């Protein structure tokens with residue numbers, strides 16, 4: 001991602017601005033940069049990776065502002081904290097456009113596939129209601145082994161991960177069942 005090529009939906013900016021205003025906070029350039037960075041990607045990222053992305057737009061972005069803004073983004077519901085079964089927390093910017101997506105994660109190479117499925121949705125609802133609850137947030141994580149490493153003995157994703165070029169949470173998309 002290069003600075004200057006950023007595109008984020010105005011709706012996201014508006015929702016965040018409204019949230020900030022309602023909290024009695026001021027809009028700041030630093031915060032805007034971080035929001036821009038977070039929603040200019042469809043990849044899942046760690047706080048550290050978001051800091052790097054933000055610093056590519058504005059090198060003066062401070063870590064303190066990053067953590068504060070990250071907290072606000074999660075609180076506002078725009079960004080979701082997700083558990084990819086790793087020792088770090090990941091953040092997912094894709095729930096705004098795909099509020100019902102789930103994750104399939106390769107335990108070998110870290111590849112993450114997002115998928116949506118109507119049957120799982122129905123199942124979540126049925127189970128939750130049967131137990132007398134009302135579903136609020138539902139997401140499923142499947143850990144599995146992708147075929148590539150087994151078939152080819154080598155996998156681009158694994159290499160990238162070992163070389164540290166990229167975090168393990170790179171996202172690919174799967175066709176929806178809808």
Ligand SMILES: [Zn+2]
Nearest residue numbers: 092094101114
């Ligand atoms: Zn996701």
Ligand SMILES: [Zn+2]
Nearest residue numbers: 106108109146
């Ligand atoms: Zn794999």
